[in-house]
Amino acid sequence: MSQFWKPGTEKPRLLDDEEGGVLFFTTSSSGGGYANLERQRQRLPVFKYRTAILYSVETRATTIVVGETGSGKTTQIPQYLKEAGWADGGRLIACTQPRRLAVQSVAARVAEEMGVRLGEEVGYTIRFEDATTQGVTMIKFLTDGVLLREMMDDPLLTKYSVIMVDEAHERSISTDILLGLLKKIQRRRPELRLVISSATIQAKSMADFFQTSKRRRRQEEEELGPIMEPAILSVEGRGFNVQIHYVEEPVADYLRAAVSTVLSIHDKEPMGDILVFLTGQDDIDAAVQLLTEETQNRRKNSSGLMVLPLYSGLPRADQELVFTPTPRGKRKVVISTNIAETSITLEGVVYVVDSGFSKQRFYNPISDIENLVVAPISKASARQRTGRAGRVRPGKCYRLYTEEYFVKEMSAEGIPEIQRSNLVSCVIQLKALGIDNILGFDWPASPSSEAMVRALEVLYSLGVLDDDAKLTSPTGFQVAEFPLDPMISKMILSSGELGCSEEIITIAAVLSVQSIWVSGWGSQKELDEAKLNFAAAEGDHVSFLNVYKAFLQSGKSSQWCHKNFVNYQAMKKVIEIREQLRRTARRLGIDLKSCERDTVVVRKAITYGFFANACHSEASSHDGKYKTIRGSQEVYIHPSSVLFRVNPKWVVYHSLVSTEKQYMRNVISIDPSWLTEAAPHFYQKQRPNPMLH
DNA sequence: GAGCACTGC
Numbered sequence: 235m236s237q238f239w240k241p242g243t244e245k246p247r248l249l250d251d252e253e254g255g256v257l258f259f260t261t262s263s264s265g266g267g268y269a270n271l272e273r274q275r276q277r278l279p280v281f282k283y284r285t286a287i288l289y290s291v292e293t294r295a296t297t298i299v300v301g302e303t304g305s306g307k308t309t310q311i312p313q314y315l316k317e318a319g320w321a322d323g324g325r326l327i328a329c330t331q332p333r334r335l336a337v338q339s340v341a342a343r344v345a346e347e348m349g350v351r352l353g354e355e356v357g358y359t360i361r362f363e364d365a366t367t368q369g370v371t372m373i374k375f376l377t378d379g380v381l382l383r384e385m386m387d388d389p390l391l392t393k394y395s396v397i398m399v400d401e402a403h404e405r406s407i408s409t410d411i412l413l414g415l416l417k418k419i420q421r422r423r424p425e426l427r428l429v430i431s432s433a434t435i436q437a438k439s440m441a442d443f444f445q446t447s448k449r450r451r452r453q454e455e456e457e458l459g460p461i462m463e464p465a466i467l468s469v470e471g472r473g474f475n476v477q478i479h480y481v482e483e484p485v486a487d488y489l490r491a492a493v494s495t496v497l498s499i500h501d502k503e504p505m506g507d508i509l510v511f512l513t514g515q516d517d518i519d520a521a522v523q524l525l526t527e528e529t530q531n532r533r534k535n536s537s538g539l540m541v542l543p544l545y546s547g548l549p550r551a552d553q554e555l556v557f558t559p560t561p562r563g564k565r566k567v568v569i570s571t572n573i574a575e576t577s578i579t580l581e582g583v584v585y586v587v588d589s590g591f592s593k594q595r596f597y598n599p600i601s602d603i604e605n606l607v608v609a610p611i612s613k614a615s616a617r618q619r620t621g622r623a624g625r626v627r628p629g630k631c632y633r634l635y636t637e638e639y640f641v642k643e644m645s646a647e648g649i650p651e652i653q654r655s656n657l658v659s660c661v662i663q664l665k666a667l668g669i670d671n672i673l674g675f676d677w678p679a680s681p682s683s684e685a686m687v688r689a690l691e692v693l694y695s696l697g698v699l700d701d702d703a704k705l706t707s708p709t710g711f712q713v714a715e716f717p718l719d720p721m722i723s724k725m726i727l728s729s730g731e732l733g734c735s736e737e738i739i740t741i742a743a744v745l746s747v748q749s750i751w752v753s754g755w756g757s758q759k760e761l762d763e764a765k766l767n768f769a770a771a772e773g774d775h776v777s778f779l780n781v782y783k784a785f786l787q788s789g790k791s792s793q794w795c796h797k798n799f800v801n802y803q804a805m806k807k808v809i810e811i812r813e814q815l816r817r818t819a820r821r822l823g824i825d826l827k828s829c830e831r832d833t834v835v836v837r838k839a840i841t842y843g844f845f846a847n848a849c850h851s852e853a854s855s856h857d858g859k860y861k862t863i864r865g866s867q868e869v870y871i872h873p874s875s876v877l878f879r880v881n882p883k884w885v886v887y888h889s890l891v892s893t894e895k896q897y898m899r900n901v902i903s904i905d906p907s908w909l910t911e912a913a914p915h916f917y918q919k920q921r922p923n924p925m926l927h
Numbered sequence: 928g929a930g931c932a933c934t935g936c
C-alpha cells in the first residue's frame with residue numbers, strides 16, 4: 235500500500251484571505267470561461283468584500299458571487315444589503331437555500347451576528363414552519379420551493395427588493411425553475427436585484443444565462459431602457475488546504491479499495507477522522523462489516539477504529555452516532571452516501587476517501603420510468619467531497635480513480651436534476667404561474683422536449699390541461715394548489731366527490747414519506763410478519779389506513795411504533811403533511827368526509843388519479859405477470875406488497891421500480907369498470923394529442 | 928421473494 239498513492243495537487247490557491255475578506259471583481263463581458271476567470275482574478279483590482287457587494291448590487295441587475303462553498307461569506311451579504319437600506323420602505327431581502335436545515339441554521343447565525351431575535355428582523359419560512367413577523371422581518375430566509383409557492387399568489391414577488399439564491403450550483407429542480415422565473419421577473423421589474431451564489435465552476439454558465447442575447451437586448455433596451463450585464467464577484471473560501479492523492483491504476487473494486495485505503499490511512503497517518511463516500515446502503519453495510527472484521531482480527535493498531543455507517547434510511551438514533559465526539563485514542567470512520575456531501579457536515583474529518591461514484595436518478599421519457607443507477611460523479615462533486623477534509627485543519631483526500639481520469643474524462647458539472655426527472659409537477663407549477671409556452675421557457679438548462687411533451691400528455695389525461703394546453707378551471711388550478719404529484723392531487727379532488735377525502739388524504743400523506751416501515755433493524759421475516767397485522771385484502775393503500783388508525787389508537791405512541799416495526803419519525807411527518815393537506819382541501823372547498831369502512835370508494839378515488847397505471851394479469855399466467863393497459867409493458871407486483879402472490883386480476887399501482895424486472899410498488903385491486911368511469915377519454919377512444927401539433 | 932442516492936412544497 236505504501237507505494238499506492240501518488241500525491242497530486244488541486245488547482246493552486248490564488249489569493250490569501252486577509253483582514254476580513256477581500257476579493258477580485260470582474261465582469262462577465264470578457265467571457266472565456268473558468269480559465270479566463272482565474273486569469274482575471276490575478277489581473278483585476280481588489281475591493282473590500284462589503285464595498286464590492288454593495289457597488290455591484292447598486293449598479294448591476296444581477297450579481298453572481300462565486301467561490302468555495304462553506305466560506306461563510308454569503309451569509310454576510312443580506313446584512314450588508316440591509317445596512318445599505320435595501321430593506322427600507324417595507325421591502326424584504328430574501329435568501330433561498332435548497333434545504334430546510336440550512337435555512338434554519340443560516341437564519342439563526344445571521345440573527346446572532348446582528349444581535350436580534352430570530353423571527354423578528356431576521357426570520358425564516360420553511361414548509362410547516364413560518365418564523366417571520368409581518369412588518370418587522372426585513373431579512374427572510376426560505377427554501378427555494380417555498381419561494382416558488384409564494385409566486386403562485388404574487389408572481390412578481392413584489393414584496394422583495396433583493397432576492398439571493400444561495401447554493402445555485404447544486405441545480406436542484408426548484409432552483410432551476412426559480413432562476414428561469416427570476417430572469418423573467420427582471421424584465422418586468424428592472425429595480426429588482428438578484429444575487430446568485432454559486433461554485434466557481436458554474437460562474438460562466440450562470441452569467442451567460444442572465445445575459446440577454448445582443449439582438450434581444452437591443453430590442454428590450456428600446457422598450458425598457460439600458461440592460462445591465464451581470465457581474466461576477468469571486469471570493470476565496472475559508473477552508474484549509476487539502477492534498478489530493480490519486481490511484482496510479484484504475485481500481486476494479488472501489489469497495490475493497492476504499493476499505494484498504496482506510497486501513498492504510500489508519501496505519502500511517504496521524505490522528506483525524508476519516509470520511510468515505512460510497513454509493514448506497516448495500517455498499518456501506520458491506521464496507522462497515524469488512525472494516526469491523528478487520529478491526530477484530532488484527533491484533534495491533536486497527537482496534538482503534540470506530541466504524542459508523544451513514545445514510546438517510548438509517549434510524550435517527552443510529553444517524554446521530556456520527557456526531558458523538560471521537561473518544562481519545564480512537565479514530566472515527568464514517569462510511570456515507572452523498573448525504574455527507576451537502577446535507578450533513580461532520581466536524582473533525584481530516585481524511586476523505588472518494589469512490590468517484592454516487593447513485594443518481596435518471597428518467598426515460600419514452601418508457602416514463604425513473605431509475606436509480608450508480609454513475610460517476612462530476613469534478614464539481616469531487617471538489618465538494620474533497621473540501622470535506624479541510625474544515626478543521628489541512629487534510630488529505632484519496633481519490634479512487636486516476637489523475638488522468640479526473641482531468642480528461644470526468645465531466646465538469648453533473649447533469650442538472652431537471653434533465654433527469656419526470657416533469658409533471660414542474661410543468662403544472664409553471665402553468666399555474668401563467669407560463670403558457672412551456673416548450674419556449676428560458677431554462678438555465680433545458681429539459682428534453684420528449685420529457686416535456688410526456689408531462690403535458692399526463693396532465694392532459696388528468697383533465698388538468700385543456701386542448702390548448704391551458705390549465706382547466708377549477709380542476710387544473712385546484713390540482714396545482716396541492717404540494718403533491720398531480721396524480722395524487724387529482725385523487726384527492728375525486729375523493730371529495732366520492733365522500734372519502736379523510737381516508738384519501740391519509741393515503742396521500744403516507745405516499746409522501748419515504749417509508750412508514752423501519753429499515754435496518756430486526757430481520758426481514760419479523761418485518762413481514764409485523765406488516766401482516768395491518769394487511770388488507772384490497773391492497774397496500776388500504777393497509778396504510780389500518781396502520782394510521784392503529785397509530786392514532788395507540789395515542790401516537792413511539793413505543794407502539796417500535797413494537798410494530800413502524801417508523802415513528804415517518805408517522806409524525808404523515809400527521810403533519812395530513813394537516814397541511816386538509817387545510818388546502820378546506821381552502822379549495824373540498825368536502826372533508828370519511829367513508830368509514832367503505833373501501834370501494836377509496837379504491838375508486840385512487841383509480842381517478844392513477845388510471846394510467848392500471849394493469850391486468852393474463853388469465854393463463856400463474857407467474858404473477860401483469861401487462862400495463864396503456865403500453866402492454868410486462869410488470870410484476872413487488873414482493874413487499876400485501877398483494878404479492880394474491881395476484882388480483884385488475885390492479886392500479888403507485889410507482890414502478892425497475893431492477894431485474896419491473897416491479898409495481900403500492901398496489902390495489904380494482905374493478906375494470908372504474909377505469910372507464912374515471913377516464914373515459916383515456917380508455918374508450920384513441921387519445922387526441924393536441925400537444926404534438 | 929426483494930431493495931430504497933438526496934432534497935423539497
